[in-house]
Amino acid sequence: xxxxxxxxxxxxxxxxxxxxxxxxxxxxxxxxxxxxxxxxxxxxxxxxxxxxxxxxxxxxxxxxxxxxxxxxxxxxxxxxxxxxxxxxxxxxxxxxxxxxxxxxxxxxxxxxxxxxxxxxxxxxxxxxxxxxxxxxxxxxxxxxxxxxxxxxxxxxxxxxxxxxxxxxxxxxxxxxxxxxxxxxxxxxxxxxxxxxxxxxxxxxxxxxxxxxxxxxxxxxxxxxxxxxxxxxxxxxxxxxxxxxxxxxxxxxxxxxxxxxxxxxxxxxxxxxxxxxxxxxxxxxxxxxxxxxxxxxxxxxxxx
Numbered sequence: 001x002x003x004x005x006x007x008x009x010x011x012x013x014x015x016x017x018x019x020x021x022x023x024x025x026x027x028x029x030x031x032x033x034x035x036x037x038x039x040x041x042x043x044x045x046x047x048x049x050x051x052x053x054x055x056x057x058x059x060x061x062x063x064x065x066x067x068x069x070x071x072x073x074x075x076x077x078x079x080x081x082x083x084x085x086x087x088x089x090x091x092x093x094x095x096x097x098x099x100x101x102x103x104x105x106x107x108x109x110x111x112x113x114x115x116x117x118x119x120x121x122x123x124x125x126x127x128x129x130x131x132x133x134x135x136x137x138x139x140x141x142x143x144x145x146x147x148x149x150x151x152x153x154x155x156x157x158x159x160x161x162x163x164x165x166x167x168x169x170x171x172x173x174x175x176x177x178x179x180x181x182x183x184x185x186x187x188x189x190x191x192x193x194x195x196x197x198x199x200x201x202x203x204x205x206x207x208x209x210x211x212x213x214x215x216x217x218x219x220x221x222x223x224x225x226x227x228x229x230x231x232x233x234x235x236x237x238x239x240x241x242x243x244x245x246x247x248x249x250x251x252x253x254x255x256x257x258x259x260x261x262x263x264x265x266x267x268x269x270x271x272x273x274x275x276x277x278x279x280x281x282x283x284x285x286x287x288x289x290x291x292x293x294x295x296x297x298x299x300x301x302x303x
Contacts, residue, residue: 037087037150040143041076042136044156045096048072051157051180051187055204056211063267068210069094069110075210076178077115080153083176083200090149092116093139095132104262105253137164144171153178154196157188165195176200180207214267226277228290234273235294242269242295243302251299258296269295 049067050060057065073092080089094110094117101120103111111118119139121131136156141164143149152168154161155178165175177196179188181203193199242265243251254265261269273291274281281287
């Protein structure tokens, strides 16, 4: 007795169906294999300035040295290219602080670099960064969640970054902690070291080409201190030279930060004023204020 085949003509043959499914799966896997992995570099600028400055010049004070941010960023990119050989760079994120989150001239020049995104936290009256760690966490978590990166190189050392690392790892990204050699002890929190997938430290030879101590001429205070109006006049005189050298575009960048000056501009103003006055202003806060007042007054009069 023969049995009728329960399948109808409309039902697909199972082996044929499996074969088509396997072919589709193989195509998907082939496309995935051709898609390069992606990495990004997250730089806590406050950590870099403090750690590199201390390592190379012996001080964390930004006013005492210049950092070649462009050269250092390029060095980080080259290092990542070597470590993540089969991966492409998404971009470098540069996190720094600024008063009222307004870019300084230096931060604007960094923002103009290719493949670099500057993200600003606030800078309080004590020149302490606020909100930078939360920015790093937001970016790390968002990029990992959307599978925009597979690896993150994090240059920093604050324990508050632990939550950022955990958030990114929760979405499958690997986080690699990069640090700068500490003269003594550590400059990265232990809980942060415990959480990351790998660690790397840059030594003095790596950092030295990008950090330059500023030459500051100290003057004796044997003679009487200059008058406030004389210092104010010198401030205006320096402003005139600054404007003729930098141009009105630089002035437009500087004005939104009033009454504060970027650290590099403020330091240059102080050094030049001491040269012209042949007298140290380091112990005279009221004279330094007069110097800045004269500088700003001239610039604002020209705008």
